[in-house]
Amino acid sequence: AMTCPLITKSDGAKFGKTEEGNIWLDPQKTSPYKFYQFWLNTSDDDAEKYIKIFTLFTKEEIDKFTLEHKKAPHLRLLQKKLAKSITTMVHTPEDCITAIEASQILFGQGTSKQLKKLDENTFMTIFEGVPQYNVSKTSFTEGIEIMKLLTETSSIFPSKGELRRTIQGNGLSINKEKVADPELIIYENYLIGDKYLLVQKGKKNYFLIIAG
Structure with missing residues (x-):
């Protein structure tokens, strides 16, 4: 078993099943894509904290990532390392790759080939809310x-x-x-x-x- 202190966000709000916007490990409740996006969208402060708790990176690796991130925070290196690591652990490497490609599609970097590879559930999740x-x-x-x-x-x-x-x-x-x-x-x-x-x-x- 793995335990950790009560997890809070940078605004002081706690993680909990009654809190809005939280995630589930069950892919039927939170798809791998939404799971990946949750970690990718964390704040810089939260990413720096969560990467120490939820990943198996060494202290030296985390220190290196943090230093690189602070040089160019707009590239969101910490968030990408965090999201990729935890999505791979909770789901599968294949699910993580799909989530990354799906993110690229939505934000303009994806290709037609990547788009056509998506399963229907992931496809509809990405474009949820689109007219x-x-x-x-x-x-x-x-x-x-x-x-x-x-x-x-x-x-x-x-x-x-x-x-x-x-x-x-x-x-x-x-x-x-x-x-x-x-x-x-x-x-x-x-x-x-x-x-x-x-x-x-x-x-x-x-x-x-x-x-x-």
């Missing part, structure tokens, strides 16, 4: 013009003019791949898991089209 649009599967079977799909069938863009300008400015991605042709036809083979189409407008605006 969603339901579109008939028949539209994709027959093929639908991207202009129509994103301005009429869904309201992702208010006008075809804005959509065209976004494409010309290299600001539209479908399933993490840039769209260069405003006359593109979207077919069924574009759907992830035969169901989802991820639309990215600019760097941070995501929309999910669900075929059904």
